[in-house]
Amino acid sequence: MNEALQQLPLRIEAQKLEKAAFILKAIGHPIRLAILDLLDQTNQMHVSELQEKLDIEQALLSHHLIKMKDKGVLLAVKKGKYIYYSIADPSMIRIIDCIAQCKAL
Amino acid sequence: MNEALQQLPLRIEAQKLEKAAFILKAIGHPIRLAILDLLDQTNQMHVSELQEKLDIEQALLSHHLIKMKDKGVLLAVKKGKYIYYSIADPSMIRIIDCIAQCKAL
DNA sequence: ACAAAATATTAACATACTTTTATATGAATG
């Protein structure tokens, strides 16, 4: 990203812009938003539970979960057979709430 | 997107998920967030003003503006020589504020 | 140890996004 953005009269600093864009890109997909919505409600769920709710291919769900985990959006904790996913950062929920309440959508 | 999502116990309905994802994808880029930040502060700006602030290629800026306009994020009004862009929906600003204030970023 | 269940990994493909360079359009001005 452009260096010059560093000295701009933006309310959001360049580094934050990068991070925000990174997060938005990481969650900007219907399946991912659905996952976040479910995890926000239930605190945590394992993959099979999510798969049942979402009714999508196992590999596809796994892919989305891992991508979000890799990008720091989700946490994964293995408990025996299952892997429980949860939302990494509570402030993430505010973005989701914001979307959920956004009348424009 | 998966039909079955329609009957899910999600707080956010399937259609809203699609729209939200669409918007998030449309704004999930550092340059676009910077544009939104500037437009939010100034209400409206024409392309040259934005270009000066952002210091990026004219064609690149034009591309981002038009994409956001096509996706309903921005409005464009031609006044003689200039084209003024503004944020289409005020509730969009809440998402941006949310991002700006998000400590996690 | 074996089979089944839960999840990840890989490869392949299609599609979409970002950027650059070059060119076109249309409005304003001397």
Added chain:
DNA sequence: CATTCATATAAAAGTATGTTAATATTTTGT
């Protein structure tokens, strides 16, 4: 009316993303 300024469009190239299908890994129960 020719030029300059503001902006868009097009083409090309590189990169990233989403999806499917097939296979592998790990854990559990028998």
